[in-house]
Amino acid sequence: MSAISPCARWNIVGTTIAGTGTAGNGSNQLDYPEGLFIHKPTNTLYVVDSFNSRIQSFLLDQSSNISTIVIPNLRYPSRIYVDDGENVSTIYATDSYPLYCGVQWVVGAPSGVSLGDKFSSCRGISIDKEKSVFLTDWLLDILIKESPGMNDSIVIAGKPKECNSTSKHFCGPNGIFVDQTSGAVYVADTWNNRIQKWLKNAQEGITVAGSSNGSYGHDAASLYSPQDVFVDIDTSVLYIADGYNGRIQR
Known part of the structure; x- marks a missing residue:
């Protein structure tokens, strides 16, 4: 059963658990944190420290907020997913380079493996139970899949460089969530102001939140530049990060 009740109400007063409130590159500082992932088995918070070009980790059960750099020397990371292997965790993160847009990095390894070759503007990343990696390319308006052992990525949703609001298109796809049971992929279709659900092997998406025609709004049924999505x-x-509306929608 889920630990979050659908009737839950969030405490609007937050507590700082990572960073100091002032941007910086110290071991207890962050500079424009853009993505995060909580790894429950180790009670570890992983943070995409974007402007410092690194991935940081913070132990949630200690009083100090001193971090460990788990991936250094990235270019501009934005999203992260952490997966458990048999003996060690693997981090998947988006990054922006001319010839690839993501990295796969085993925790503790000296280097990682590039993902999304030939693409350069990925914003969302996740994996399915078969360890296939899914990436959204923000500028090409597509959803990419890279299967284990393959040396190439394939486009499975969207039309390259066709920003449109039809059910077969994206316009600025951003954060994603993969249903590990069904294989469905949920995409924050940012400039279409909606969340699209793509069933496994589907030819078009289904609008599950926001407007199917791409219009934005401020009421409870609308979205305005959604950035990310999580599905319980x-x-x-x-749960939707509703960017320009400055809220989390459920």
Whole structure:
């Protein structure tokens, strides 16, 4: 069962658990943190420290907020996913380079493996139960899949360089969530102001939040530049980072 009740109400007063409130590159500082992932088995918070070009980790059960750099020397990381292997965790992160747009990095390894070759503007990243990697290319308006052992990425949704609001298109696809049971992929279709659900092997998406025609709004049924999406599979509840509306929608 999910630990989050669909009737939950969030405490609007937050507590700082990472960073100091002032941008910097010290071991206890962050500079424009853009993505995060909580690894429950080790109670570790992983943070995409974008302007410092690194991935930081913070132990949630200690009083200090001193971090460990787990991936250094990236270019401009933005999203992250952490997966458990048999003995060690693997980090998947988007990055922006001319010839690839993501990295796969085993925790503790001296270097990683590039993902999304030939693409350069990925914003969302996740994996499915078969360890295939899914990436969204923000500028090409597509969803990419890279299967284990393959040396190339394939486009599985969207039309390259066709920003459009039809059910077969994206316009600025951003954060994603993969349902590990069904294989469905949820995409924050940012400039279409909606969340699209793509069933496995589908030819078009289904609008599950926001407007199907791409229009934005400020009411409870609308979105305005959604940035990311998380799905509580146990309750089928979506949590959406509704960018220009400055809120988290459920």
